[in-house]
Amino acid sequence: MAEDKLRLEIPVLLPAAAEACERCVQQLAEVLASRPGVAEAHVQGREDAVLCVHFDPAQISASQVRALAVQQGARLASASGHANFRLSQPLHARAARTLADDLRGRPGVLHADVGVTGAVLVEFDPAKVEPVALEAYLLERAAALGQSNAEAARRKSSAKEGEHGGHEHKPGEGREHKHGGPFGERTELVFAGLSAVVLLIGWLASFRLEGAIPLAFYLLAYGFGGYFTLREALENLRKRRFEIDTLMLVAAAGAAALGEWAEGALLLVLFSLGHALEHYAMGRARKAIEALAELAPERASRKRGDTFEDVPVEALEIGDIVMVRPNERLPADGVVVVGESSVNQAPVTGESMPVDKRAAGHDIAFETADAAQKVFAGTINGVGALEVRVARLSGESTLARVVTMVAEAEAQRSPTQRFTDKFERIFVPAVLLGVFALMFAWVVVDEPFSVSFYRAMAVLVAASPCALAISVPSAVLSGVARAGRGGVLVKGGGPLENLGRLQALAFDKTGTLTEGRPRVTDVVPAVGVDEARLLETAAAVEGLSDHPLAAAVVTAATERLPGPPGRAEAVESITGQGVRGRFGGEDVFIGKLKLFETVPGAPVPEQVRSEVERLSSSGRTVMVVRSGETYLGVIGLQDTPREGAAEVIAALRRLGVKRMIMLSGDNQGVADAIAAKLGLTDARGGLMPEDKVAFIKALREQAGGVAMVGDGVNDAPAMANATVGIAMGAAGSDVALETADVALMADDLRRLPFAVSLSRQTSAIIKQNLLVSLGMVAFLIPATIFGLKIGAAVVFHEGSTLLVVFNALRLLGHRDKP
Incomplete structure (x- = not known):
């Protein structure tokens, strides 16, 4: 069967919130895949990536597939709503x-x-x-x-x-x-402390007194220590669920039934104390995330005529002019229209050095302004006063969107977390059945029922997977919070875990590893053609193209020619090959050698071909120029590597990334030259966009996963097919912010080693936490069966819970430099 493919942007098919819902995206793919003529429909990348539909054009056309996708997307959008809440x-x-x-x-x-x-x-x-x-x-x-x-x-x-x-x-x-409770949000911690105090008093009293007085203190310890646990357990029982709280209460009640009031009280004291400290620790991780939302100021100085008025940032509208005084935070995303200053962008992009800002023209849009002209809400102005034209409403600023995305990421479960959730649902009922069986050990073993019952309660404490329940989410949240503080947006635990395991990284060349601003290095006219004609013809056609190479040719022509170049007509791009136009009454073709194998006309002369090969072997990108049937010559251009790119590659190699491949549309010689200069392991040149996608798919299968680093715009299909898509410069690009799994807010490749090292440490801490939590259960169950007391089991059990939480909090202090 002949098969075609169609890629559809999911944000076009589904509204914003539904686009972030894995169920909606998957349901859309399943509906399309069930239609006659559609062989397969699958999501390439994460939830905000693209939908790829494979279909038989003999049975259904591309326009029908597109219409069907839009129709089904609208149906899903009308059938379900999506809302985010925050407790x-x-x-x-x-x-x-x-x-x-x-x-x-x-x-x-x-x-x-x-x-x-x-x-x-x-x-x-x-x-x-x-x-x-x-x-x-x-x-x-x-x-x-x-x-x-x-x-x-x-x-x-x-x-x-x-x-x-x-x-x-x-x-x-x-x-x-x-x-x-009476002590507000600290009530649980206060109750745990009071429980410990009265338990200690009761235990000391038991050395001199017997009977009611020590018992009264133990009962108070039960009351304070078990209050929150009992409330949660009753709620779970009402829902017919057995959770860890229920296991603890059963064990405490069992100890009391055996007259072991001190051990039962100790169990509840330590459990409630661990509960409260766990709550405190997770609150720290959340506060680190919420600190992002507090970066933007609440008030702004808005210009009205010749005066300024103090208004809430929510009152600002697009086009308003705001005054930002020295050392103030920027109230909104916008373009500088008056003044010069340096701005500390670290709160949003993670850049360590302030960035110089200068005024742009009043007609410059935020999307087209360069980095020195645009500013972001929440960043800090330096010593110069600035007037900024507001480009985005307060709720739509880069900072606001990052806060929203991080909040959404908090509720997303990582693969490991989904595994532990499933494990708990099976493990807890199994523990209850095992404990029930142990209570009848006296039938098989010659011992009193009280001994069997006590052993069963000890096993109940030992087998409760408290540490397992908190081990993964605490690490993921701490990692996401630390990444956000370092100018890296990570959209949930999945990308955070996956990036930490990957051994292969693919880079787009232009704008990622290189500056993306090539310059003309060689102008070689053909025999009988002068340099001025070659440059003028090339510049006349390229002047109407938006390709980065075109701008370099026009710049070179402006510098070298005595007057401005003319303007061509009927200019059109030939995707992945070059450009064509009409100048001086003749058709002009400019592009790679392979372009002239597909267009009609005279073949490429041997002298031109040899110049192309010579320049290509030295790492140049080469354009061949033909006017009518005459080959005018070749132009060589070269892009310069980004500052610090070689150091980034070396740092990634030290972090354990084994394969680093550059993907480029330039010829293989250019790709090899830049790869050798930067220290990459491999380079693939001459790739069309679909070739990059195919390469990423193959590498993903071969290496068990691959991350793709690009700008999130031209690289979106390849990033969507990678295990993790990483976009640079996301603070200035809506598309990059939406497309990537991991977004480097600054247009700075040097943030990448920090993101990878943080992911590596997060993965390591998750493994450590799983080892501690499961290892402690594996140790305590046989230990309690063979005689370990409830009190000792509780100490080990709660100690492991606190250990995994505070181990996870180490991520909040992860070093910026790997």
């Missing part, structure tokens, strides 16, 4: 899982994910439930789960337009705060 406090991993299950059980809710930092993503049927109803339910459930300040905020929705379509609630707006 005011982080949740424990088990509470987050409980809340996600509760949401999925609500009428009209199609899917829900809840992150431990309080980020909630919900896909719902707008015909059955409204976002405000979901918000109200979240408030109620958050309070039941012990949220100390349980308001939620809906930040983005793709529900149908209507009464609530664009409404937003901010934390605490129009509603009372509900507190988790």
